[in-house]
Amino acid sequence: MNRLDGREISKALTLFADLVIVGSGPAGAAAAWQATKRGASVVVLESGHWLEPADAKLTTFSAMSETYRGMGASVILGDRWQLAPVPTLQGQLVGGSSPINGAICWRMPKDVYAEWLAADPVLEEALPWGLLEQLTDAVETRLGVEPTHADVAGPKNSLMAKGAEVLGLEHRPIRRNVQGCVGSGRCIHGCPKGAKSSVDRTLLADAMERGATVLSSTEVKRIVVERGRAVAVEGKTRAGGRVRVAAKQAVIVAASAVQSPVLLLESGLKHGPVGRHFQCHPGVSMAGRFAEPVRMWEGATQGHEIIGLRHEGLKFEALGFGLAVLAGRLAGVGRELSAGIGELAHWLDWGVAVRAEAEGRVRSVFGRPVVTYLPTARDVRLFRRGLRVLGEVMFAAGATEVEPGVKGFDRRVTDGDALSRLERSGPERAGAYTSAITHMFGTCRMGSDVESCVVRPDFRHHTVESLYVADSSVFPTNLGVNPQIPIMALASLCAMRATGFTEVHS
Ligand SMILES: Cc1cc2nc3c(=O)[nH]c(=O)nc-3n(C[C@H](O)[C@H](O)[C@H](O)COP(=O)(O)OP(=O)(O)OC[C@H]3O[C@@H](n4cnc5c(N)ncnc54)[C@H](O)[C@@H]3O)c2cc1C
Numbered sequence: 194m195n196r197l198d199g200r201e202i203s204k205a206l207t208l209f210a211d212l213v214i215v216g217s218g219p220a221g222a223a224a225a226w227q228a229t230k231r232g233a234s235v236v237v238l239e240s241g242h243w244l245e246p247a248d249a250k251l252t253t254f255s256a257m258s259e260t261y262r263g264m265g266a267s268v269i270l271g272d273r274w275q276l277a278p279v280p281t282l283q284g285q286l287v288g289g290s291s292p293i294n295g296a297i298c299w300r301m302p303k304d305v306y307a308e309w310l311a312a313d314p315v316l317e318e319a320l321p322w323g324l325l326e327q328l329t330d331a332v333e334t335r336l337g338v339e340p341t342h343a344d345v346a347g348p349k350n351s352l353m354a355k356g357a358e359v360l361g362l363e364h365r366p367i368r369r370n371v372q373g374c375v376g377s378g379r380c381i382h383g384c385p386k387g388a389k390s391s392v393d394r395t396l397l398a399d400a401m402e403r404g405a406t407v408l409s410s411t412e413v414k415r416i417v418v419e420r421g422r423a424v425a426v427e428g429k430t431r432a433g434g435r436v437r438v439a440a441k442q443a444v445i446v447a448a449s450a451v452q453s454p455v456l457l458l459e460s461g462l463k464h465g466p467v468g469r470h471f472q473c474h475p476g477v478s479m480a481g482r483f484a485e486p487v488r489m490w491e492g493a494t495q496g497h498e499i500i501g502l503r504h505e506g507l508k509f510e511a512l513g514f515g516l517a518v519l520a521g522r523l524a525g526v527g528r529e530l531s532a533g534i535g536e537l538a539h540w541l542d543w544g545v546a547v548r549a550e551a552e553g554r555v556r557s558v559f560g561r562p563v564v565t566y567l568p569t570a571r572d573v574r575l576f577r578r579g580l581r582v583l584g585e586v587m588f589a590a591g592a593t594e595v596e597p598g599v600k601g602f603d604r605r606v607t608d609g610d611a612l613s614r615l616e617r618s619g620p621e622r623a624g625a626y627t628s629a630i631t632h633m634f635g636t637c638r639m640g641s642d643v644e645s646c647v648v649r650p651d652f653r654h655h656t657v658e659s660l661y662v663a664d665s666s667v668f669p670t671n672l673g674v675n676p677q678i679p680i681m682a683l684a685s686l687c688a689m690r691a692t693g694f695t696e697v698h699s
Contacts, residue, residue: 236406478583601625
């Protein structure tokens, strides 16, 4: 009864709960997890479907079309002077992006937290560091977060360790939310072995055991506000049934930093900078060729990272994706292309996530998000610096040549001089760089100032009672690290605020 599938519901449906949560990703699942620990009744509405390990897709195309929002093709547009389309990847599943993400876990960095307090000291009381740490511990324990084991790392991860060691850069095995990973290398298609402790299999499953209902394949269209209070949400199932879920206590919006502002705007809730201050971590990547086969598709998808330049806004990660994506870098047709395909076992791809300063905007166009975003000149300098370092690590690890993937620059590079030239005088246009975005923030910013923030420091909307926003749209800034664990910790706190509890339940 507590798993309702909108693909099978074509008639009108009305439900009631203490808390109604929109979105079942890390934010929504963590909010449901905390709220049900406190005895609240919860209904979670999710526009995506459940993904079982047996349904994990073998091909990149089918994974993208069945598990990613907009088939993974949603693009950020740049601005009208400089069109620079960049894919923004988001899962559309029960569990949000969690079932198809890289499983990298970082705790909230204390230096970023300090920046938030410096900008708005009221946050210190609202988000006490000790409480955030306790909530983070609880989430990490439930998800079984641990460093990647050497026996599942594979060459793409161990070579990054080797290169970083040679250059004296701080590096480490990535901490991940996996249990019994065998290094299938397919995290971003959904784990075929069910080894990822994604939130659908952990936090949400626990919440359902405690009575929460999850209504999947159902899109929320509107938050219903009466006399200044959020009292319900309305939506539509995939089979066409109209749904209304009434909230006795509160509505928690956890639809992501892209979809949450759109839902507020579509509900006529235009107070504050809703949709503005969009921030992210653009990721640029580089391919490297090694004399020995490195079989990038084997081993933990993302098992190693270089963290020594985080203070510059750069974090380097080994990447793992299907051959179809790697093959996207190949040039030519006919014999040239088939020779390239024959060589793929020798190539691997690593990325650098940039803590960009640029701010963009999410608008609602016919109820769909359109994001405009353009990295600043300083951000593009960081792309260049990040690529140079990536190339140097690859050479230090034994690569014979690298491909920076930068339009207007050498396609293949075989020495460090060309890498320094890339950093010094590479293209200044953001659109010249091969990039993608998977971490997004800031579009319903939290803070004490009623004019410049959408929600209060306790996650409550500034002008609508009983309405909370729980996801990374409330983050005052981006983090410079992978956000899923901080999102879960803050969403847990949001649920505590919404249910009126102050003590952490283990
Ligand atoms: C390919 C990829 C790899 C990543 N790797 C990592 C990683 O290794 N480590 C890390 O920390 N982070 C990673 N991330 C980012 C991380 O997964 C996200 O930051 C996180 O999932 C965001 O959580 P969320 O709950 O805010 O949003 P989401 O995970 O996007 O969940 C929001 C959910 O709300 C649903 N929804 C939206 N609108 C509505 C509506 N109107 N009605 C009903 N439902 C709605 C969506 O379908 C979605 O399921 C990755 C992301 C991607 C895409």
